[in-house]
Amino acid sequence: MRAGRPHDERGVVRMPGTRVTRTRVVAVVVTTLSLLLVGSGAAWAYWVATRTVTVTGAAATAPVPVITATCEPGLSFQNDPVVVSWPAIPLPPGATQVRYRATFVNSSGTALSFPTAGDTTATSVTVNATQLGPTADRTKVQTITVQAFYVFPGTTWTSAPSAPRTAQGQATFFGFVDMYC
Amino acid sequence: MRARLIAVVAAGLLFVGSSAAYGAWSQGAQVGSGGPVVTGTFDLSATWLPAQTLSLTGMYPSEKRTGVLQLSRVGNGRWVYRVGAATVGGGTVTVYAGPACSGAPLTLPFAQATVQAGTATPQHCVEVTASATLAPGQAVTLSIPVTAESRSTN
Numbered sequence: 001m002r003a004g005r006p007h008d009e010r011g012v013v014r015m016p017g018t019r020v021t022r023t024r025v026v027a028v029v030v031t032t033l034s035l036l037l038v039g040s041g042a043a044w045a046y047w048v049a050t051r052t053v054t055v056t057g058a059a060a061t062a063p064v065p066v067i068t069a070t071c072e073p074g075l076s077f078q079n080d081p082v083v084v085s086w087p088a089i090p091l092p093p094g095a096t097q098v099r100y101r102a103t104f105v106n107s108s109g110t111a112l113s114f115p116t117a118g119d120t121t122a123t124s125v126t127v128n129a130t131q132l133g134p135t136a137d138r139t140k141v142q143t144i145t146v147q148a149f150y151v152f153p154g155t156t157w158t159s160a161p162s163a164p165r166t167a168q169g170q171a172t173f174f175g176f177v178d179m180y181c
Numbered sequence: 182m183r184a185r186l187i188a189v190v191a192a193g194l195l196f197v198g199s200s201a202a203y204g205a206w207s208q209g210a211q212v213g214s215g216g217p218v219v220t221g222t223f224d225l226s227a228t229w230l231p232a233q234t235l236s237l238t239g240m241y242p243s244e245k246r247t248g249v250l251q252l253s254r255v256g257n258g259r260w261v262y263r264v265g266a267a268t269v270g271g272g273t274v275t276v277y278a279g280p281a282c283s284g285a286p287l288t289l290p291f292a293q294a295t296v297q298a299g300t301a302t303p304q305h306c307v308e309v310t311a312s313a314t315l316a317p318g319q320a321v322t323l324s325i326p327v328t329a330e331s332r333s334t335n
Binding site for chain 1: 223224225226227229235236237238239240241242243244248250255258271309311312313314315316317318319320321322323324325326327328329330331
């Protein structure tokens with residue numbers, strides 16, 4: 001224990017009163033500046049505004065063809081066909097082709113497609129009774145629809161079936177089957 | 182009693198700090214005008230230019246649609262802004278630096294660090310490209326967050 005410094009009962013050196021006061025003053029000043037700084041920061045944080053720009057839409061739908069069925073049966077000594085035709089649908093933006101397929105469904109539910117291999121870019125198909133399956137099916141009522149296929153580089157859109165038309169084959173005296181609409 | 186006194190003093194200092202900050206911001210505006218300290222408001226407007234509104238209706242696969250988005254400050258003071266990451270359904274979006282859809286696109290999120298004048302109306306071309314596999318009737322949506330932040334007036 002050195003002489004000249006105050007000590008408590010346990011022999012620990014006590015800090016002089018003037019030094020304790022100085023430490024408190026420093027602590028108060030630091031705390032005050034910190035609070036002022038925090039207050040300033042909080043003030044700036046209020047000057048912010050956010051908006052969200054939202055746009056909603058949807059893809060187009062595939063246009064449906066409008067079809068016409070034409071039959072011209074007569075004394076031609078051949079199987080007179082039904083001609084199914086439709087106006088060409090304009091090419092949608094980005095599409096490379098519009099193709100079509102006609103479907104004949106007879107009264108028994110048997111379906112046949114024309115052209116028989118896939119679809120076509122033509123705007124009509126001509127179908128004879130002899131193309132409508134077995135002889136027994138050639139005189140049945142045919143319900144005819146056409147679908148359009150829009151070919152894009154990455155996908156193909158298929159339209160809903162057109163409004164239906166009907167046709168039916170009738171056997172002639174000479175054994176031919178003419179289509180009537 | 183002492184704790185309560187400390188709490189009251191701390192709250193008072195926070196308040197004084199806030200006021201001092203506003204004072205500094207307002208003082209900057211007064212140096213040039215010489216007018217009194219005034220209160221103000223701050224808000225952001227984000228709208229499509231009338232003749233160049235973005236429409237996502239009736240889109241086809243891989244189709245591009247564009248619109249010009251205009252930002253403007255509502256209220257007082259200068260400002261900076263950020264264009265956040267866009268959310269798009271049924272396609273992709275590209276945002277350009279100006280009103281024309283050309284040049285290098287912005288990388289989102291994008292922060293415009295240049296302080297804008299109070300009357301500035303920055304414009305950005307927004308281009309939406311529909312998905313190559315978009316299905317008929319599929320929804321196409323776009324959402325772009327934009328944030329403005331005030332800056333001192335001097």
